[in-house]
Amino acid sequence: MNKELSIGLIGFGCVGSGLYEVLNKSGLIQAKISKIVVKDRYKRRSIKQENFSYDVNDILEDETINVVVELIDDSEQAFEMVKRALASGKDVVSANKKMIAEHLDELLELANSNNVSFLYEGAVAGSIPILRNLEEYYNNDSLTSLQGIVNGTTNFILTQSNYGIGYADALAQAQELGFAESNPTLDVDGYDSKYKLSILLKHAFGLTVDPKELFNLGIRHISPHAVAYAKEKGYRIKLFSRAEKLGDKVVGFVAPHFVKSDHFAYSVNDEFNAVILEGLFSDQQLFVGKGAGSHPTASAVLSDISALKFDYKYEYRKVDADSDLKFSNDFFVKVYIESKYIEAINEVPFYHIDELFQSDQVNYQTGWVKFSELKTFDFNHREDLSLVILPEVLKETINTEKVANRPLLETLYN
Amino acid sequence: MNKELSIGLIGFGCVGSGLYEVLNKSGLIQAKISKIVVKDRYKRRSIKQENFSYDVNDILEDETINVVVELIDDSEQAFEMVKRALASGKDVVSANKKMIAEHLDELLELANSNNVSFLYEGAVAGSIPILRNLEEYYNNDSLTSLQGIVNGTTNFILTQSNYGIGYADALAQAQELGFAESNPTLDVDGYDSKYKLSILLKHAFGLTVDPKELFNLGIRHISPHAVAYAKEKGYRIKLFSRAEKLGDKVVGFVAPHFVKSDHFAYSVNDEFNAVILEGLFSDQQLFVGKGAGSHPTASAVLSDISALKFDYKYEYRKVDADSDLKFSNDFFVKVYIESKYIEAINEVPFYHIDELFQSDQVNYQTGWVKFSELKTFDFNHREDLSLVILPEVLKETINTEKVANRPLLETLYN
Numbered sequence: 001m002n003k004e005l006s007i008g009l010i011g012f013g014c015v016g017s018g019l020y021e022v023l024n025k026s027g028l029i030q031a032k033i034s035k036i037v038v039k040d041r042y043k044r045r046s047i048k049q050e051n052f053s054y055d056v057n058d059i060l061e062d063e064t065i066n067v068v069v070e071l072i073d074d075s076e077q078a079f080e081m082v083k084r085a086l087a088s089g090k091d092v093v094s095a096n097k098k099m100i101a102e103h104l105d106e107l108l109e110l111a112n113s114n115n116v117s118f119l120y121e122g123a124v125a126g127s128i129p130i131l132r133n134l135e136e137y138y139n140n141d142s143l144t145s146l147q148g149i150v151n152g153t154t155n156f157i158l159t160q161s162n163y164g165i166g167y168a169d170a171l172a173q174a175q176e177l178g179f180a181e182s183n184p185t186l187d188v189d190g191y192d193s194k195y196k197l198s199i200l201l202k203h204a205f206g207l208t209v210d211p212k213e214l215f216n217l218g219i220r221h222i223s224p225h226a227v228a229y230a231k232e233k234g235y236r237i238k239l240f241s242r243a244e245k246l247g248d249k250v251v252g253f254v255a256p257h258f259v260k261s262d263h264f265a266y267s268v269n270d271e272f273n274a275v276i277l278e279g280l281f282s283d284q285q286l287f288v289g290k291g292a293g294s295h296p297t298a299s300a301v302l303s304d305i306s307a308l309k310f311d312y313k314y315e316y317r318k319v320d321a322d323s324d325l326k327f328s329n330d331f332f333v334k335v336y337i338e339s340k341y342i343e344a345i346n347e348v349p350f351y352h353i354d355e356l357f358q359s360d361q362v363n364y365q366t367g368w369v370k371f372s373e374l375k376t377f378d379f380n381h382r383e384d385l386s387l388v389i390l391p392e393v394l395k396e397t398i399n400t401e402k403v404a405n406r407p408l409l410e411t412l413y414n
Numbered sequence: 415m416n417k418e419l420s421i422g423l424i425g426f427g428c429v430g431s432g433l434y435e436v437l438n439k440s441g442l443i444q445a446k447i448s449k450i451v452v453k454d455r456y457k458r459r460s461i462k463q464e465n466f467s468y469d470v471n472d473i474l475e476d477e478t479i480n481v482v483v484e485l486i487d488d489s490e491q492a493f494e495m496v497k498r499a500l501a502s503g504k505d506v507v508s509a510n511k512k513m514i515a516e517h518l519d520e521l522l523e524l525a526n527s528n529n530v531s532f533l534y535e536g537a538v539a540g541s542i543p544i545l546r547n548l549e550e551y552y553n554n555d556s557l558t559s560l561q562g563i564v565n566g567t568t569n570f571i572l573t574q575s576n577y578g579i580g581y582a583d584a585l586a587q588a589q590e591l592g593f594a595e596s597n598p599t600l601d602v603d604g605y606d607s608k609y610k611l612s613i614l615l616k617h618a619f620g621l622t623v624d625p626k627e628l629f630n631l632g633i634r635h636i637s638p639h640a641v642a643y644a645k646e647k648g649y650r651i652k653l654f655s656r657a658e659k660l661g662d663k664v665v666g667f668v669a670p671h672f673v674k675s676d677h678f679a680y681s682v683n684d685e686f687n688a689v690i691l692e693g694l695f696s697d698q699q700l701f702v703g704k705g706a707g708s709h710p711t712a713s714a715v716l717s718d719i720s721a722l723k724f725d726y727k728y729e730y731r732k733v734d735a736d737s738d739l740k741f742s743n744d745f746f747v748k749v750y751i752e753s754k755y756i757e758a759i760n761e762v763p764f765y766h767i768d769e770l771f772q773s774d775q776v777n778y779q780t781g782w783v784k785f786s787e788l789k790t791f792d793f794n795h796r797e798d799l800s801l802v803i804l805p806e807v808l809k810e811t812i813n814t815e816k817v818a819n820r821p822l823l824e825t826l827y828n
Binding site: 018022127128129132133136137138142264267279280281282283284285286287288289290295296298299300302303307310315 | 432436541542543546547550551552556678681693694695696697698699700701702703704709710712713714716717721724729
């Protein structure tokens with residue numbers, strides 16, 4: 001049961017070099033990195049050049065290597081490498097959320113037919129063992145909802161907003177501290193959170209949902225007005241990857257949320273990640289830890305490697321369960337929509353308006369909208385529109401008709 | 415792999431009846447409670463009398479029952495029943511922390527030699543899957559420390575102290591809300607937390623430590639002065655079950671601690687439980703959930719039952735690991751000692767005094783003490799002495815000699 005592991009490591013960036021340090025220097029688990037393949041021959045690295053090779057075949061065609069740890073950025077290249085590794089009977093550990101979100105079912109089939117393991121705890125919420133917990137502990141279908149703060153960059157920027165630091169300054173600070181990439185789109189527009197949500201949907205509810213089908217709105221257009229609204233109501237703003245059961249449907253999306261002070265997420269600040277689970281009987285559970293960075297992610301990769309010694313595989317029991325759950329965008333959600341322009345707010349169809357505010361500076365409106373209609377707006381690219389989800393629980397149906405032609409706002413405005 | 419489970423349930427109190435509801439009403443997992451044995455024939459119960467039997471042999475001698483779920487209060491009776499169940503080849507699920515802490519090794523041996531499972535996630539921190547995480551995810555030896563708020567009653571009382579509500583009133587309120595027993599000693603003097611710590615030591619560090627060897631101080635003598643001291647310094651008081659590596663030793667004890675506002679435990683309030691783990695590479699991890707109550711504990715028991723369908727067993731890999739770790743009381747800790755009487759404070763040997771305060775109302779002294787000496791005091795029964803641990807990290811050694819004859823306090827006093 002205690003398998004000898006000979007590891008081929010592909011990629012030696014932040015996480016790869018962290019893993020090398022952890023594994024080879026600490027001697028924590030008996031596994032050996034036999035080969036390291038990198039792309040760039042001339043990049044300066046923390047260990048000597050003779051440790052590296054530049055051809056991935058050196059790993060994929062080496063029969064003495066039984067574990068491939070894939071830690072490169074490019075998801076399509078990673079996909080090709082991981083497919084070949086699985087097909088040649090090697091266990092694979094990866095932290096490539098985009099690749100996994102986009103190709104999980106194909107990779108699983110390959111892993112199964114070759115009777116090898118494909119593990120990826122490091123892909124979601126770094127050091128928080130959330131996939132393993134969903135697999136092992138919440139493996140019956142009592143789970144009702146999941147709310148994740150799974151992107152440290154955006155949580156850092158949102159936390160800064162509590163101190164009156166605006167988006168641009170907070171982003172610059174995050175970049176300086178190494179939390180944010182020079183091109184921050186993947187993080188700040190919620191793509192990273194969406195890939196992770198797609199993986200979480202599989203392990204939490206057994207559903208395969210193509211990330212293209214998932215709505216993702218990031219934090220780029222959160223204005224000081226929204227922050228002021230949060231302060232006034234005693235809320236904070238958090239970017240949630242969210243999924244929950246609503247009747248016999250499962251709904252899921254990525255968007256900024258106002259959270260109340262008694263919500264577990266309220267105190268999860270800075271670059272920390274968190275996942276809040278709710279079960280029928282277990283009440284709420286909170287998991288918090290570092291979501292990124294060299295060592296925290298490496299520690300998740302290490303736990304996967306350690307599990308391979310015992311031939312651990314995810315069981316995907318919820319996938320196999322005879323479940324009628326279907327993914328759906330058919331529900332109502334209470335939102336805060338803000339704009340400099342009344343006309344922009346009026347584009348969004350409301351079913352009930354709770355509050356509206358108009359001034360020379362800003363206008364906002366809160367109320368209930370149909371998610372399938374909301375989803376048609378490309379809020380990430382609408383500089384004239386800002387959306388934050390309100391704390392009210394989602395509803396399957398709502399009693400009122402669509403508010404016709406927005407008489408309220410127009411009347412007030414004239 | 416998907417075993418048919420026929421359950422014999424012993425005990426139908428808060429957790430037992432919760433489990434019955436969860437299992438039989440929700441149909442979440444396919445397992446059947448075949449028999450329920452209770453002690454008291456005349457107690458009013460939530461389901462009809464014909465469901466009950468009053469002789470434990472009805473379960474233990476029934477060969478069609480393959481799982482015994484033991485949920486009674488009396489730990490010695492439970493021990494006898496569980497031994498018989500394991501010996502007759504039945505899997506056992508229990509939430510009896512006292513029994514488990516006191517007899518774990520014997521029960522494990524019995525489970526192993528009969529090739530059955532003995533699971534007890536519900537015994538520690540209710541709905542938080544902490545044992546499973548220690549087993550499965552932190553199974554290499556990178557774990558460095560564990561701090562648990564594992565008793566909801568005391569956390570509720572301590573939370574009330576933040577609002578200026580004294581110990582006696584808060585306890586009465588907890589009793590009214592059903593959080594505290596009419597005889598609260600097990601909770602408020604830290605015995606319950608100690609049994610749980612003993613179990614955690616086994617799964618976190620592979621150590622068997624008899625609860626009798628563990629120091630437990632509860633919250634009975636936390637005075638308004640200590641609460642005021644906490645406020646002044648920006649601390650809150652939390653009762654920790656704490657264990658950590660210190661060199662090649664593991665230390666562990668139960669005591670009230672001052673925690674800073676940036677500590678994960680600071681925001682864990684009311685009856686919630688929490689466990690904070692720290693690893694060499696994973697940084698800090700926080701798990702929060704309900705620690706007691708009918709449904710949260712039943713949900714932990716349910717997860718154990720669900721795991722039995724796949725023949726899950728704890729592996730105790732850290733026990734088997736060739737480890738030189740030894741449990742030890744040989745270390746130094748910074749404390750706050752408070753008393754109405756200078757003489758009482760002077761009984762406690764200090765190695766360094768950091769602060770002292772004297773007044774007609776109260777005296778306190780902070781500084782470093784040797785834990786093995788501190789441990790000889792029966793603080794739970796010393797109404798004239800109150801102890802809270804300060805946030806400074808524990809030390810293996812300290813540079814100064816014992817402070818001789820307490821000149822400082824006496825001088826100031828005269």
